[in-house]
Amino acid sequence: MRHYFLLFSLLISLPILAQKNETHFIDSNKKSISHYGNDSDWYEKNIPFFEISDKEIEDVYYYRWEVYKAHLRNIGDYGYVVTEFLNAMSWDHKPYNTLNAATVFHIYEGRWLKDRLYLNNYIDFMYQHGGNNRRYTESIADATYANYLINQDKDFITKQLPSMMKIDADWQDHYDASKKLYFVEPVMDATENTISSIDASGGTDGFTGGDGFRPSINSYMYANALAISKIALLNDDLKLAEKYQQKALEQKQNFQEKLWNPTLRHFTDRFKVNNEFVKYWDFIRGRELVGFVPWVYNLPDDNQKYNSAWSRLRSPEHFGGAYGLRTVEPSYQYYMKQYRFGPNGAKECQWNGPSWPYQTTQVLLGMANLLNNYNQKEITKKDYWEILKQYANQHYKNGKLNILENYYPDEKGAIADFDQRSEHYNHSEFNDLIITGLCGIRPTQGNKLEINPLVEDNLTYFCLENVRYHGQNLTILYDKSGNHYKKGKGLSVYVDGKMVVKPSTLEKKIINLSTNKNIDQPSKEELNLGVNIREKDFPKVATSNSDSKDLNKLNDGRIWYFDNVRNYYENKIFAEKENWIEIDFGSEKEFYKTILSFVDKKDKNFIDQTCSVGILEKNGQWKKVANSNKLIANTKNDIVFDKVKSSKIRFYFESKTAESVLKIGEIEVY
Template sequence: MTDATAPQEQFPIDVILARRGLRHHTLGPTGRRVYCDRLDNLLGLRGRFCYIHDRPDGQPISDPVAVEVLVGEQPVSTKRAAVYWYPSHLYRRTTQHGLRIQEYKFITEDDVICDQIEFTNESDQAVTVTVHTSSGALVEAARVGKDGIAGGWRTYEQTVRMILAAPARADSSNRVLKTEVELQVGESTSMLAALAVADTPANAQRSLQRWMQHEDPLLAHRRRYQAWYDDNCPRFECSDATVTRMWWYRWFLARHNLVDPELGHISHPLFYEGKHGGYARGVTASAPLILNEVRWLRDASLSHGMIRNYMHTQSSHGLYRDLWVDRVRGLEPGREGNPDPGYEEFLPAAFMGALLVHPDRELLEHAAQSMTANSEALRKLRDCNNNLLLNPGGHHMTQEHAPSFAHFHDYSDWYDYTELERPDYSAFFYANLRATAAAWRGLGRSREAQWFDGLAKRCAAAICEHMWDTQDGYFYAIRESDGEFARCREANGLFPFAFGAVPDDPEYHGAFVHLLSEEELFTPWPFATTSRQCPAFSARPGHWGWEKKDSYCTWNGPTWPYTNSILVEAMGRLLREHNQHLVTAEILCAFMGKFAAMMHESEDAGSPMVRECYDGETGEGFGCPDYFHSSYNDLIVRFMCGLIPDEGREVTVDPLCDGWSWFRLEGVGYRGHEISIVYETRKTDRAYDDVEPGLTVMVDGQVAAYAPDRTSLVVQMPFRKPKPATDVSSQEVPGQSDIEQ
């Protein structure tokens, strides 16, 4: 029997995010290698499932568990059913010919695709129910035992073995498992039909037996699925219910996009950019924001695994590359005409950010060398005129179709590209240099740290000297050949603030006037990626001005969660590091609520769904559902709740939540300890009675700091002995010759 009567409070992630309907034909749970790309509204689990990736040259798992039911001689139609979607499973119910059929569909963490089915006779007479179970994935198959069919194939240079299991009569074939049951009036029975997918027949058999022997496989699965959230995710709630719900949705987003195949180039846990629409791989563009987010999961192997995957596949010239199990992608020197050199952003800065939260001395040693090699590669390949301002190489960057590239061609076509040095990529490079310096400093290598600190200062100075237009009061991209401004005001002109490359000078603060102006970047669903004043502006994705295009990758006005994530960083750092009054904590807090509301469907607060990009006028989302191309929970931790990671034994807590009456953040794993932060304004309606009104910081369950109002607190962290360091003093470091000079 199923767990329909199990107390729902056991599964809070399902309670918080449950919704009615097919939810764009998605299935919430995913395995280490297997996931659902499209689930059809049919009996069984039909549709397109994938093994590790979804490339066109790969072999999909089509209709992995196909179920046909007959009541007597009458087939059950599969078109009408009530469907309820949960993060852990999908529930489907239909009643025909007096037979109620309830299905619970899920994928286990060890890659078993399950359909737990319950039949109930609601008619006024006994019925015979016949069930045929097959799998479209088993092209060449053979019987295994009484109740199984086995088969397999190769894809992505990997061997795939599958076993389908369901109750079967002796006359079942090697294609279809048949069973039959008599049900009296009011009688119920249940069965499990499942397809196990693994790299060997023995592993597939082992996983299958583990789930077939459970009295209630669904209940066991839901408990294991919920345990991932309980074990990994800090707990958070606040006075804005939409933000609270978004917090838990973002952790679902991380779990949904997690893979751990332990194969080929992905030998450690990795978070994909998405599992729909061709994004099922490690992408260097989104990896930094993903790392910023998942570093707050308690299991350090998740963020450390991301770092190791990118370091282990780092190219010989030093750039990081997109990852599949069987290949990598990236710019190869000397290979002219490479149509897709890959993306290169601020992975080194994200590496260091993750290691601030979960330190690991040995990993830091390897990361410092990897980050150094990356910085040297960027200087060589992307800084052709040696001014520390980077040219990303045209369209091959996150912001593919940005109007600044077409500025010098009167915006006539989105493929008219000018070689530009851009403020976003230069700010990323600055952040990488600072992070590399911090890594060497953490290893006690002061000479290397000073060298990269010096480079970072020169990079920041170059950004302010060459990209700041005193006339317009904004950072612009510049033409690489002569330094002329591409006077197209894009939101990425504020990215230098996000990474601390701009000094505290009133001259620069006015740039945020454009961000907050409804005539420029502040659309009804902010923020526009390009000012309304640009001739190519369109708030609607897939348009260049009024001309419709065949791609949503337009950054000429649509709202992108990616950009919003970095703009929150810019506003937050402006509030903390600059003496200005234009951007306030109230504005930032209100925007975080609006940002959360946008990442819902049709402004429905009960249906969170993050897409690639949004129409800034209507809030309509476009592109891949459950798209992990941004950060949000990281911004909640660091800016709204105020926890600022640091290299030393002090931690600063400085909440910027002006607009919330209360919040509670508990169980944050930080440098081997657990931090909790509770804030409540001094009002008569108390949210909590276990702490005093005001701001309370706890470390390992003990109050470490308190203030009666929202303010900045400095907390001394307890000492924890680090791992012994490996001697790297004699190791050659990429770029060492430059350091000597």
């Protein structure tokens, strides 16, 4: 038998062998270890590295990748999905625990990961396996096309086209043909207790109700139609492309004509509902932050009438809260009135004033488009930076990084902050705002790449290194004085390790990329035989301990190392007793590898226990196939052995201490 072995790439802190065609201005190994400790290897292989003269922005950038990785859930047959909440919620899509409300952000953010497996699985789940159940409004087709702009995988995106068209047609159930606009109940827009829903209740409630023709859903449907048109062109289907392009143009025209509120000079809802409190087709009586969403998709015409809406964004009398952007202006009668309460009277989520990372993300995306694609004077690069900084500051709770659900706009602190629910909330994006906004990579389909950092003299340096784009490595380097990187003063750009833009002034650059026909391929997809997301039937976990509480956490497809959200099983280890955990597959399976993830103190390398692996043979006897004397905390431990067949796998744990506790986050079998 081949000697079994344990892969411990994290034990050796030597730099990973330099890849060809890369730059190395950032010590990625050192930076990765400083942010992720024992789990640094995954990040070195997957994320673009970034450093900047503003420590808070840099720290939040690396934290948000940790949040993203924590929300990658392995669901077995369909591979990986991205969740919104770390733990399961009663209102999510069972048994996957996904929600399509923030899927757009998940795709925009995740498209920058170097291993395409995660997003390929997730997009397939959305379009091939019912993940996009339309519980919430969405622009997932647009986000999927944005992902294509990075990787240029025509075959993958055109495969999604039939499902995209079906879902687009399904949304006709929210279309008013007489007005040629889409409508939605605000709670289905992921924005409960807005002006339309509160006023439709007479000011008494507003969690549900208040159907309206909203800027959000109409912008999303425009964006999806335009994306479908572009994807059809990739298939050389000119007739289909023209059909959806025309649909998008008609949507744009109707939107601008009918949802621009001339009195408020803002895009606002009009009521679909008609009752004793509000009348059908009337405009709502206040401005909301959602009125800036159309610019996320470059929908409005470039003229002063529409651009003037942005003049109120930063005004303290309008949307510009001291600690975050308000979702509703403070002049609204029910601004910040609390309607919903959770356990012990804690304040629940509402959209009548609180600052939400969800819509702050949308505003920053819209601002980047405004600064890049529009002729206007209302918004500057300084505004982008200051709102980005304000948003970054919201990521801190008591000095520690922890993005929560929503925030007070006029004082510091979170509103909805529920234990085991709100922590490390994946309902927004941040790193895509750094890459496409601050650092200025503006993805396009062709070989001309525009780079336009939204940076003024407030920063002394930044570097975004080895971003995978069109199958090439892209590095952006800015050094105000030339003394930090010693490569010259100003902005320079490198493609595949070679300088293509010499150090020069900080302004828009147009780069001609070489045609690259080699598409980055995802890593090999393997089925996790041990996962059970339904918490019943097989695979079934058992233990030598009598305590069966939380056993499902051992194979629920989730693993993270945040110390304030629990997702591990505490296995008691006794020195004079056989201590084991087993997975019963229910039938014979063939496998060659298992992966164990342990949770322990952040500053700890090895855990105190050792492990051996056994399989149940057909004669009813257990046979050991591997063992490890060194297990690392807070990362994955791969144990590889000769391929075997069995219906059960068992893990034996030993400890030199008389009694100890082992925290196991996840067991995977391949």
